[in-house]
Amino acid sequence: MRKLILTVFIFINIITLAQRKSVLIFHSYHSGLEWTDNITKGIKKAFTSANDSIELYFEYLDRKRNLGDEYYAQLEKLYLIKTQNWDYDAIIACDNAALDFTLEHRETYFKNTPIIFCGINNYSDDLITNQKNITGIIEDPDFMATISLIKMNHPLVTDLHIINDNKTKTAIENKKVLEKIEKQFPYSLNFHYWENLSINEIANNLKELTYKDAVLLSTYNKDKDGNFISFKKNREFIPKDYSIPVYTTWKFFLYGSVIGGKIISGEDQGYRAGLKALQVVHGVNADSIPINKSSLSEYMFSYEMLKKFNINKRSIPKNSQILGEPQSFYTINKKIIFLIAIIFTATIIIILILTKAIIRTLNAEKSLMAKQKDLQKRYQFEKVNAKIVSLLNSTNDFTFVIDKILEEIAENYLIDKVSLYSLNNQARVENVIGSKTINNSSIRELNKDEYFHLERFIKIVNNEGLFISPDLSNLIAEEKKFYRSRVINAIALFPLKIGENMFGLAALAHHSPIKWSDEQINEITILIRLISNAWERNFQMNKHLKAEQKIAKASQMVSQASRMASIGVMASGITHEINQPLNALRVTVDSIKFWDKRNTGQIPEIVTNKFSTLSKGINRIDEIIKHMRSFWIAPTENDLFEQIDLTRAILNAYSLIERQIKEHHIKCTINIPPEELLVRANFIQVEQILINLVINAIQALDKTSIKNKSIDISIINHEDRAILMVSDNGTGIDSTIGDRLYDPFYSTKKEGTGLGLALVKTFVDRIKGNINYQNNNNGGVTFYITIFKANKLQAK
Template sequence: MKRLPACQSLHRAALSLLIACATLGCLLTGPKTLSAQDNPNRPHILILNSYHPGYLWSDGEQAGILETLHAQLPEAQFHIEYLDTKNFPKPEHYSHVFGTLAYKYKDAQFSVILAADNAALEFLAQFGKPLFGNTPMVFCGVSNFSPDLLGDLDAITGIVERHDVRSTIAAMLRLHPAAQEIYVVVDTTLTGKEQRKITEAALPDLKKKIKTTFTENLSIEEVLQQTRNLPPSTLVLILSFARDKNGRIFDLPELARLVSNNSPAPVYVIQEERMGAGVVGGYLLGGKAHGAQAAQLALRILAGESAASIPIVTEPPVQPMFDFLQLKRFGLKTSALPQGSIVINQPVSLYENYRVEIWCLVGFVFLQLCAIGGLLTNIQKKRQAEKTLGQHRLMLRQVLDMTPQSIFWKDREGVYLGCNAVFAKAIGLDDPEQIKGKTDFDLPWPTEEAEAYRADDQEVITSNRTKRSIIEPLQQANGSRIWIDTTKVPLQDKQGRVYGVLGVYEDVTEKKKREEQLYLAQFTIDSAKDSIFLIDEKAGFHLVNTGACRRLGYSKEELLALRVFDIDPAFPPGKWPEHWQELMEKGSATLETVHRTKEGKDFPVEVSATRVIYNDKIYDCAFARDISDRNCAEGERQRLEIQLRQSQKMEAIGTLAGGIAHDFNNILSIILGYTELAMMEGNDPEKQRQELDQVLKGAERAKELVQQILAFSRKTEHQKQPLQISLIAKEALKMLRASVPTTIEIKHNINSEGTVLADPTQIHQVIMNLCTNAYHAMRETGGILTISLDEVELGMEEYRYAEVKPGRYLRLEVHDTGCGIPQEIRNKIFEPYFTTKKQGEGTGMGLAVVHGIITSHHGHLTVHSEVGKGTSVHVYLPMAEQKAVPLAEKKVAENLLGHGERILVVDDEEQICDYLGLALQNHGYQVSVFPTGVEAWREFAKQPSRFDLVVTDMTMPYMTGAEFSQKVLSLRPDIPVILCTGHSALIDRQKARAMGICDYLNKPVTQHELLEAIQNNLPKK
């Protein structure tokens, strides 16, 4: 067991002094020590500290690095940069640090770079390559390490920060066998979460099972309140707690001291820096030892090893360490400590052990001091003064020489007293000392320039005031002329008398050229008619032209404070990252969108976006052109096209009238003829049944023809609602399987339950039309008809279609293996009346209707076809966020017979009443039939519970079916109502359901349809 004296405060003071000295040295030398005049064999080492001076863990790492490297490389030049991420944790802080380091070290070449803790490694992973190229790097203090943290860095190695929580807990339980609970203090930072996970994983491996309580995102006040109330049988373990829930930051010993001062229970830790703050101890990882081990890796790199070849150290050494004062406080014996433990603050009486030797030494020292004390005092003071003065002069010379600006100073007569190396080089001198005694007229610039410089000097000396930003030309020793920005200040003695002038200037030639170029470029941009924007990755405006301000009504300052989604409602914040990523991949894009002025007025624009790099950053350079006039012309063209299509439709109705009459006459001939034959076949029931079957088929043909005519001629607006297309597709599949021959196999691949805003009837029509076309393409040879439904994301590439906007879409695909569509007619298939079928097989309106429906739903159609192999039609419909309105589920009636249920039937057609009454009675129902809604209501109102279901016609005298249904439902909301109608101009299925009507049947209604509707809607008994 090792013993350490009570010297923690001295250790920390020495550590802070070492850090301060190293930091001061780095600040005084700076990046210019890497100039050509420096010793080329002198290693330059950059240390990136994640935090701030005074944060004990990183201070310890830095001290370990400096001590180890300085011991082996005393000539090494150190450069230290503090990232200060504890005080500036936001990600954009890295960008500011990047700019600073890029400026400071633009000409620097480091031998090795050491990164202390996660923030420094994250910074190097993001900016290391642009800043330092392939300079070898070493990291330390990195918790939660994974190779992903290295990014694209390859010349790198390091040591992972990993604490031995398992051994610490085992030591706690060995020292406190009666403990019942461990109270763990840990925060919710990334490091805290990882250490909690490690602790939870270590608990099952312990021999003794013990209750463990973790702090859950608490403030320091809440933590201290809980620790004050801990019972004596509890142990406290402090993990990472750098920040509480209120954002307050704690140093390692500060937090340990707060907890130990408020806890009646022993406190254990895993960081060496917390020792001496009232904690007992634990298996500790110290920042200084950690940094020293990283420095050893750096020495191997400086000795010639490749950083990539050195394995990353994932198990850093830890040391069991305990505080004697706390052991004594809790009655713990040092003999129970783990083997090899270090004990601090253990009192050792030096006098008791070395009494004789101490007295001898004291006597000898006293005699020596008496003899030489006075002499040494005088000599030391003189040497110290000379050394301090020399150091100050050397430091001042180094500061002047590494400053990038030219610096000089003269007396009142204009005679140079000195200058720095930069100024000497500019005027052709090898040594700054050679400037002494010269005047401006002795230097290599024209007399008129020397006179102007002298006049400025006299003005500063006479006025005793600083003269700033003197922009003037200067001729260098090599004959080239540059522009300089000079500042001159008066030099004063102790009495305040001016004895000379100090001047500083820097070369602004390139800056002046850039300003001229920038002015010309800005003039060109502002003169453009189009709006021009330079947009960053966060959708903020970095640059705008006058045209954009004028068109949108903002001042330039107002517009630069906005973002894209403030002026473009088509690009909400969630859409911008997708657009940015696509632009980064493709380099450019063109799209149509809408811009909104300051007054809230929207106008259409065409935007051409290009990826550009400006100041080492990537931007979106967008040119926006107002296309209001162009869109007006396009709208007029579309209006004329609609008028033309409407006139063509009217012409088609007139043209088809004769054909419709012909079809009806044929159907009526069949019905009349077979009815007469059936009446004559009174003695042959089988033959009579066959003839009546033909009558039924003719009636079905008439029903289908009427429905087609109504669908074609209907002018009412369809009602759109949130809808699951998958349900419509499955319903259509049932109809297809019943009507398509067995030579055609039907497959489906429905992979989405997504919702669109659509009219269910129209979507059903689209699916049936597309499937009918596919069936016709395969009816001679057979084949496979496949219906697929899935969700896709349409981006900027698909945005080239004016009617398609980027976003989530449902894609419906109808694919057949039929004959395919020849290339020469593919662009005509959506034209009205275009058909490839034989005369009488089609009107050519099917795909035209599909195209119109999909366009009205803001969707898009594409066709892919290959002759002899088949055709695929893709329908894209924009997805809706609303939930789908559930379609009424139809029960499959296995048996259409009733069981005495009481049905109320209302219809103003006497024959229909008779037919319905007989049909329902024959199938086991009790039926009450009424010719008007008024009579039916009068009977229903007497005894509402008498009936189980209502079947009503829509169009009736005195009271319509809808009015009757509302009255019935107002009295009995639970009763099922079935509405039958021969024409849906007044009411459709959606309106009926909104009224509470459970089912809706189109006349003529077959007996099977009615019975099935009744079975599906009667309450289950």
């Protein structure tokens, strides 16, 4: 049943993704302009019900601040590039500039996409002649109604001062409308246009007005010097407690000392346009949706200003919106009573539902925490496992790294001492291969004359597979005395075998009694088997090297390939082991989130937030696992010369090592072309090249004590090739080393494997590229990787 539900859930998600629509909101002006932002707010409100089925994209022409022909010409070039891959289901053109641009370039840029316009001044049908699949809403400021209000509410006013510029298209069109209205007041009202003034000049003029004057805020976005003036600055023209009546036709001016008027709302324009766009997206032809040609203005007033100018509510139109009006006692209490009734009716049901939901949530949280803890343990084990495998595969002689391996086991399982003994043909201890003590433990290693104390345990381990004594209670008296005299109160012994042949013994000792869990014993057993395999492999390898000294270098290369394959197998094993609990965790979290979506509000918000955080973490782990899998896939011969984007490969590789760079307190600078750069190479191997070079740089910088450690990653785009440069300000490279730096197993670091740069050289040679290096002026080294571009290499 669970599998069926999961399958249906996944199927629904796939259908939803396939049906997802996209809508372009094309603004005439810039983001941050109140009119623009209000339209955006209204559009988003209209699309709220669409959830994730429709994606909104925004473009801004910025024509308030940039009016020149040169700017317009550059816009045409820009959108010629940007629209190449555009495929929208509808376009909402906001204001005249955006609509003009869209119609002018509709066939070239927008592929006859349905258009919904809003905020259009001085609309006429000629504007969309011969256009199909188009509808919209006009922006028709009702200046006549607002001016009539001024005359009615302020009968002594004889002069109307209109703040309006003479540069922006909207302002110029507004003046044409006002000039027609002016003719209807030939004697009772004088019109004065403040349209070629600076901010200071407007402010000074306002101070000179008297009781016979009134102000109308129109469109003033450019001063006489062509500087852009925001709507916010327009409002600031009007001083606080200004005694002259000020009216407007736009909602964003309705603040401070502005009384009101017949108002156009950007949010309302956007909302209505959004509703029409929803119809279009759902299959309705735009031509069948009527264009709103009448004014959508509504009477709005400031309660504070009506009171200040003694304007009675009866003298303003009915159904006017009065902003800031105090609510009556009855209205307030009516809502409270209604809410109390609802709360009282639903209280018992809600309590029962919430109680049940909380219990389920707590149980689910406990289960998730347990699974998370188990996942963390598994991850920690896989991490130790991978590190031990890496150490074993980093050298021809595992005895060189055995102390590090034993230290990893001791620290991970909190064991005071871990020792490794080799056995002779009589199953007796021959010598100590490795031993590691942690936590400043006083436990010392056995002397040769004390090896006989292990003989009984060797027989038990050989027969039963292991021997565990968490408190020495299963030891004989003499053995207890011996171990306690050495401050040992817990031991665990594991065999090192190849088949049925036991050739070694791993011994764990602790100063106090300790209870090892079955899971820990199983994990330690796996790690001991890895050591057994490495021990046997080391024996066979040394035997082979002695017999075949003339082909030593060839054997080293075979060993290198074997170790790299082992790392790939282990990485695959790690991702497989992590994927099982990860998928279970993902299903649990997604199921709970799905249930919560269907039962909104029944799980506390803090819990749903935790689930969201957990879901993001799971997705991040899944991305890492997928990349680990692809990272170790050996490329075919054809894959070595596939066409790839070098910039994307470099950014992808950097995302994997970015955290490590930051943890080492290193500043990394990336300077790569913003455009696509196609080369002939293998994507994963290019990632490996960068990762190996950066890791070498990090290790070099760790040896220095400089404060400002840095790594620079750059790509130079030449005519027929690209050059990848990786620089650091670390220790540099000795000039006597030369090309030996790329030899397998050659390393300048004690802890180095000598494989990193050898692999880089191999990958570069495969794609017919070049690699070289030189010390730079910053004290470090710069590596240069030359990769031929796709068309150039193919031509060669």
